[in-house]
Amino acid sequence: MLAVIRYSVPEAQTDQYTTQAREILDLFASQDGFVRGQVSRSVDEPNLWALVSEWEGAGFYRRALSSARMVMYPLMTLMINEPSGYEQVYAKG
Template sequence: MLAVIRYTVPESQSQDFVKQGHTILDTFADQPGYLRGRLARSVDEPNLWALVSEWEGAGFYRRALSASRMVMYPLMILMVHEPSAYEDVYLRDGA
């Protein structure tokens, strides 16, 4: 299961955002069902960021959100409000 949370971050806040993103991913990493995560920045729109994580299932992700609420709270005002959980339909690894 893939989770994508997008943020619109003013350049003046980007360094603090990166630190908080690390804290969120560190908190996620301590949760059951967490597989991996990354913080990414758009190459075309530098104010657009994504916190991407992979989970064993949607239930694990939703429970992790509850457990991470306090570390995620400072960034909520920057979130793009849209669905964030995606189920895998087809996977294809590279060579």
């Protein structure tokens, strides 16, 4: 399953955001079921960022979120409130 957590980050907070997003991704990487992840920035809207991760299943992702709550807390005000988990329905390549 794919997890996409989007953030709206003011330019003045970019350095702080990238540091904390890396910490979240590092914590995710230490969790069971983690496949891969990345921190990405929109090429069209530089204040829009995404923390993208791939998991063996939704249960692994949910448990990882629980484990990462304290690390994720400082970025909560920047998080865009929307569903983050996506089930794969078709893949190629």
